[in-house]
Amino acid sequence: xxxxxxxxxxxxxxxxxxxxxxxxxxxxxxxxxxxxxxxxxxxxxxxxxxxxxxxxxxxxxxxxxxxxxxxxxxxxxxxxxxxxxxxxxxxxxxxxxxxxxxxxxxxxxxxxxxxxxxxxxxxxxxxxxxxxxxxxxxxxxxxxxxxxxxxxxxxxxxxxxxxxxxxxxxxxxxxxxxxxxxxxxxxxxxxxxxxxxxxxxxxxxxxxxxxxxxxxxxxxxxxxxxxxxxxxxxxxxxxxxxxxxxxxxxxxxxxxxxxxxxxxxxxxxxxxxxxxxxxxxxxxxxxxxxxxxxxxxxxxxxxxxxxxxxxxxxxxxxxxxxxxxxxxxxxxxxxxxxxxxxxxx
Amino acid sequence: xxxxxxxxxxxxxxxxxxxxxxxxxxxxxxxxxxxxxxxxxxxxxxxxxxxxxxxxxxxxxxxxxxxxxxxxxxxxxxxxxxxxxxxxxxxxxxxxxxxxxxxxxxxxxxxxxxxxxxxxxxxxxxxxxxxxxxxxxxxxxxxxxxxxxxxxxxxxxxxxxxxxxxxxxxxxxxxxxxxxxxxxxxxxxxxxxxxxxxxxxxxxxxxxxxxxxxxxxxxxxxxxxxxxxxxxxxxxxxxxxxxxxxxxxxxxxxxxxxxxxxxxxxxxxxxxxxxxxxxxxxxxxxxxxxxxxx
Numbered sequence: 096x097x098x099x100x101x102x103x104x105x106x107x108x109x110x111x112x113x114x115x116x117x118x119x120x121x122x123x124x125x126x127x128x129x130x131x132x133x134x135x136x137x138x139x140x141x142x143x144x145x146x147x148x149x150x151x152x153x154x155x156x157x158x159x160x161x162x163x164x165x166x167x168x169x170x171x172x173x174x175x176x177x178x179x180x181x182x183x184x185x186x187x188x189x190x191x192x193x194x195x196x197x198x199x200x201x202x203x204x205x206x207x208x209x210x211x212x213x214x215x216x217x218x219x220x221x222x223x224x225x226x227x228x229x230x231x232x233x234x235x236x237x238x239x240x241x242x243x244x245x246x247x248x249x250x251x252x253x254x255x256x257x258x259x260x261x262x263x264x265x266x267x268x269x270x271x272x273x274x275x276x277x278x279x280x281x282x283x284x285x286x287x288x289x290x291x292x293x294x295x296x297x298x299x300x301x302x303x304x305x306x307x308x309x310x311x312x313x314x315x316x317x318x319x320x321x322x323x324x325x326x327x328x329x330x331x332x333x334x335x336x337x338x339x340x341x342x343x344x345x346x347x348x349x350x351x352x353x354x355x356x357x358x359x360x361x362x363x364x365x366x367x368x369x370x371x372x373x374x375x376x377x378x379x380x381x382x383x384x385x386x387x388x389x390x391x392x393x394x395x396x397x398x399x400x401x402x403x404x405x406x407x408x409x410x411x412x413x414x415x416x417x418x419x420x421x422x423x424x425x426x427x428x429x430x431x432x433x434x435x436x437x438x439x440x
Numbered sequence: 441x442x443x444x445x446x447x448x449x450x451x452x453x454x455x456x457x458x459x460x461x462x463x464x465x466x467x468x469x470x471x472x473x474x475x476x477x478x479x480x481x482x483x484x485x486x487x488x489x490x491x492x493x494x495x496x497x498x499x500x501x502x503x504x505x506x507x508x509x510x511x512x513x514x515x516x517x518x519x520x521x522x523x524x525x526x527x528x529x530x531x532x533x534x535x536x537x538x539x540x541x542x543x544x545x546x547x548x549x550x551x552x553x554x555x556x557x558x559x560x561x562x563x564x565x566x567x568x569x570x571x572x573x574x575x576x577x578x579x580x581x582x583x584x585x586x587x588x589x590x591x592x593x594x595x596x597x598x599x600x601x602x603x604x605x606x607x608x609x610x611x612x613x614x615x616x617x618x619x620x621x622x623x624x625x626x627x628x629x630x631x632x633x634x635x636x637x638x639x640x641x642x643x644x645x646x647x648x649x650x651x652x653x654x655x656x657x658x659x660x661x662x663x664x665x666x667x668x669x670x671x672x673x674x675x676x677x678x679x680x681x682x683x684x685x686x687x688x689x690x691x692x693x694x695x696x697x698x699x700x701x702x703x704x705x706x707x708x709x710x711x712x713x714x715x716x717x718x719x720x721x722x723x724x725x726x727x728x729x730x731x732x733x734x
Contacts, residue, residue: 163454172457176454201695204694206694208455345698346690356500368700373698374699380661395703399703
């Protein structure tokens with residue numbers, strides 16, 4: 096069964112049936128924002144949410160990730176690969192699923208990253224399609240993540256009284272198997288889904304002022320553009336944009352020594368190209384001085400370098416960098432400024 | 441099935457875990473530069489080529505990328521030379537280690553000097569300051585396989601004679617009839633009998649057959665600018681000018697992002713690049729490294 100249907104009123108008991116499979120993380124309201132948190136009861140969740148402060152990345156690429164234990168004297172290293180527990184991400188937007196697909200290509204590239212791959216293997220993703228824009232900061236249509244394109248186990252789409260389920264993996268099959276309240280999609284449901292999707296597509300329009308070919312060209316020619324100086328002048332170097340990005344994966348490696356000063360753990364921790372010492376070497380030479388150059392680097396990693404390397408945008412259009420920016424640097428505006436400059440406006 | 445097993449095994453080992461290694465000899469060349477001869481646990485070969493680097497691990501202090509300064513023709517051990525950076529975490533601790541102490545090694549990482557292409561050609565080596573460290577690996581390799589190469593000319597520049605590394609070896613290079621060796625210091629002192637002046641001053645007077653010459657240049661960023669201009673004046677093609685770039689490699693695996701220049705991860709695609717490749721990185725290279733308005 097590739098497409099199925101569940102009544103909205105049955106979603107709660109379907110959720111309950113997943114609890115035995117592993118810990119469930121879902122979106123939850125926190126003051127004026129939303130966050131991913133462990134969810135015990137279905138009612139805790141807010142499925143109608145705008146992108147969470149941090150993407151669910153924290154569960155598959157933790158902010159501080161244990162690498163291995165060591166002993167200083169005598170020199171010894173402990174087991175480096177952890178076995179992880181099964182877990183479920185519930186209610187993930189298509190933009191954040193695109194973020195997971197970006198991480199997949201990065202950490203599957205040789206040399207592969209066993210930490211990520213082992214964790215990912217234990218992850219089940221239940222997607223939740225947005226039928227309306229979250230807010231004015233999203234640019235998911237421009238980067239093509241407003242509709243689902245794989246990368247999940249099950250995708251939920253709101254059809255009014257029911258949710259459509261697109262089952263995309265064996266893991267997904269297992270979650271619906273034997274559930275009497277989940278039925279295979281009939282012709283009627285199919286036309287309902289099509290209608291809902293068509294209406295949605297009318298609402299979602301390219302947020303950039305040009306298509307991807309022109310965006311490509313603008314980044315191709317825009318390396319020395321004054322746009323970067325403008326962005327650089329406003330940037331306060333707080334690193335918020337990179338901290339909240341679902342496709343940022345830069346990290347640092349740090350040691351923590353216990354009180355006996357002999358045993359310790361090595362970790363990797365998130366690190367950001369927007370920090371002023373990110374490219375500085377021990378002798379003091381800074382190889383990427385200037386907020387203009389660092390902001391440019393961030394944009395090029397999302398729109399150019401990843402396209403060169405993986406043929407993929409590493410911007411998921413989630414809008415988090417814009418929402419989190421203290422200087423109101425707006426991704427849509429920056430890209431549009433670059434496009435306008437290309438057109439000679 | 442076999443590949444499945446191989447990929448399963450891959451997921452059981454961590455590329456972050458260093459190998460145990462032992463220091464077998466140290467030598468302090470200057471106040472800040474110390475030499476370490478290192479043997480991997482179980483007498484394993486490191487299996488590097490000249491130009492590559494390792495990540496040195498001192499638990500509690502972290503890791504730092506350090507150039508390998510010995511040739512792979514040296515079996516059983518390899519050499520490192522590290523400058524002590526007083527503001528850094530790792531190198532002051534590393535400098536306290538002596539023969540018999542242990543440390544962790546990951547690697548070798550990065551690209552090597554293009555020896556296949558260099559074979560049969562004349563070699564011009566330009567070393568400025570600490571640039572001699574990775575170049576020592578290349579020089580030793582060339583001297584061990586001397587007949588594989590054409591004319592070999594080494595130019596070495598330091599701030600003062602007191603900053604010079606590998607003095608004993610340099611004395612032996614100077615005596616060899618099958619290589620030309622010139623040395624210069626920025627500032628002379630009463631004991632110094634050699635050239636005084638910048639390393640660039642040694643190039644104009646050389647007679648170079650540009651099509652058959654590979655120039656390998658390693659030094660501080662600012663040196664590249666001036667040396668590369670002189671090499672271009674000698675008509676050495678951009679793809680025969682070879683450099684090694686310093687960057688902050690944290691992981692060595694092309695992931696952590698610290699060493700990136702534009703779309704290039706220096707730890708995987710470098711640290712050895714040709715000047716032709718550097719031109720493509722315009723705007724993200726240090727202005728010294730990437731002098732393109734020749």
